[in-house]
Amino acid sequence: MGGRVGSGERCCWPLNAQSVRRRDEVRRSRVVITNLTLLAACFAASLQLTSCSFLRLDPVTAEQRRIAPTTDESRTVVVLEPMVWMNAPEYRASKGVRLPMGVYTLVAEDSDYLYFQSPNPIEMRVLERGVPVDGQDFSGGLALAKRFSMVPAATYIDVNPDDKMLVMKHGGDFLQMEGRQWKKSW
Numbered sequence: 724m725g726g727r728v729g730s731g732e733r734c735c736w737p738l739n740a741q742s743v744r745r746r747d748e749v750r751r752s753r754v755v756i757t758n759l760t761l762l763a764a765c766f767a768a769s770l771q772l773t774s775c776s777f778l779r780l781d782p783v784t785a786e787q788r789r790i791a792p793t794t795d796e797s798r799t800v801v802v803l804e805p806m807v808w809m810n811a812p813e814y815r816a817s818k819g820v821r822l823p824m825g826v827y828t829l830v831a832e833d834s835d836y837l838y839f840q841s842p843n844p845i846e847m848r849v850l851e852r853g854v855p856v857d858g859q860d861f862s863g864g865l866a867l868a869k870r871f872s873m874v875p876a877a878t879y880i881d882v883n884p885d886d887k888m889l890v891m892k893h894g895g896d897f898l899q900m901e902g903r904q905w906k907k908s909w
Contacts, residue, residue, distance in 0.1 A: 782892040783810045783818050784877070790831035790838060790887050799908045800827040800839045800865055806904055808878065808891050813853035820878045820891045821846035827864050831887065836866040838879060838887055845878060847890065863887070867907070 805824050809816035823846070827839035841864040848858035863880035866889060876893040901907070 781810055784889050786889040788833050788887050790833050793832050795829050798829040802905045816850045816853050819848045819850050838866050840864040
């Protein structure tokens, strides 16, 4: 009939006031330790997520995507001034793209992006300490995500009539430029 204290079974000896206080203190200390452990885990997770915003991943990519041609004259993107994107801060950048100013028209889509063709070629450059040393111009444009995405936009080049290749990913900083350096019509 006897059991351990706290096992849920009835104990064979009566608990006095001192043992009740001790039991309650142990329970409170377990709750405090559990809460501190949870708080520490939350803090570590938030610190890790925050550090991700300071960590810059290489935006250069070569992601080929199958597209479906489409048109919608009411959907355009206007780049108000040329936009230059580099794979790192200027002093250590090795690659860059330049989106020319102008009206970009919707030409294609896939499951994730709408593709807007640039009125002029996209300039892709190899850089040394931020200075162009080599490069080519390509037909291409700007891909905008259809819904929330970790990569809300990208520069693309035309591969063939059925494929586009994302060459430079753009993050939240691109979205923050809306209204000042670019705008969409819808």
